[in-house]
Amino acid sequence: MKIGIATSIAAALFILVATLVLRELVHAGMLDGSVGTRAVMMANGVIVALCGNLIPKTLAAPRASLAAERRMQAALRSAGLAMTLAGALYALLWLAAPEAIAQPVSLGALGLAFLYTVHRILRCKWGRADQTA
Amino acid sequence: MNGVFKALADPTRRKVLELLRQGPMTAGELSDRFPVSRPTMSAHFNILREAGLIAAHRDGKSIVYRLQLSVLEDALLSFGQLFGIGGTAPATPREGSSA
Numbered sequence: 585m586k587i588g589i590a591t592s593i594a595a596a597l598f599i600l601v602a603t604l605v606l607r608e609l610v611h612a613g614m615l616d617g618s619v620g621t622r623a624v625m626m627a628n629g630v631i632v633a634l635c636g637n638l639i640p641k642t643l644a645a646p647r648a649s650l651a652a653e654r655r656m657q658a659a660l661r662s663a664g665l666a667m668t669l670a671g672a673l674y675a676l677l678w679l680a681a682p683e684a685i686a687q688p689v690s691l692g693a694l695g696l697a698f699l700y701t702v703h704r705i706l707r708c709k710w711g712r713a714d715q716t717a
Numbered sequence: 718m719n720g721v722f723k724a725l726a727d728p729t730r731r732k733v734l735e736l737l738r739q740g741p742m743t744a745g746e747l748s749d750r751f752p753v754s755r756p757t758m759s760a761h762f763n764i765l766r767e768a769g770l771i772a773a774h775r776d777g778k779s780i781v782y783r784l785q786l787s788v789l790e791d792a793l794l795s796f797g798q799l800f801g802i803g804g805t806a807p808a809t810p811r812e813g814s815s816a
Binding site: 641 | 774
């Protein structure tokens with residue numbers, strides 16, 4: 585299953601419109617400033633989690649060898665799990681944690697998940713043996 | 718999502734997904750691991766493919782199946798296996814099979 589361009593554009597437009605609406609609500613005094621920020625950050629976390637959830641489904645063309653195919657699938661599963669968990673943690677932190685904690689911890693979690701994903705992709709590309717993952 | 722739940726409700730299909738976690742396998746290799754006929758296994762493969770849980774491609778004369786689970790579907794599979802929803806899969810290979 586692949587995410588189509590139309591779906592991606594629709595998601596981006598939704599984020600932009602939601603951000604604009606929240607900003608206007610804050611300007612109109614109907615919302616506290618931090619509520620708007622939290623809502624946008626939570627939406628970002630949910631989108632990261634949703635995209636991470638679909639990463640293992642985006643299989644490329646079949647690899648020539650079984651070992652390479654296993655490595656690719658293991659890398660996609662690990663990357664998907666890392667990004668899903670990071671996105672969920674990001675959203676939960678912005679939902680419940682104080683802003684002083686939510687900001688550094690959520691960004692740290694997302695950064696770690698991103699670095700782990702890059703690490704898995706590079707390891708898969710360079711063909712390092714990893715049958716257990 | 719209904720198709721996913723239907724596919725994961727059957728222990729044989731869950732066992733197929735478990736086997737595919739180890740890597741891609743041909744339809745024959747998978748069928749040899751179960752004491753059911755090939756047409757029955759073919760029906761199971763079709764249900765899994767329609768639910769988008771596995772991907773198939775032709776390699777010569779064989780059809781090779783690959784796992785295509787999202788993180789959530791993977792978690793649902795683990796949950797189903799953990800609690801043995803729908804019973805357990807028949808594990809005895811067919812007579813004469815090498816697996």
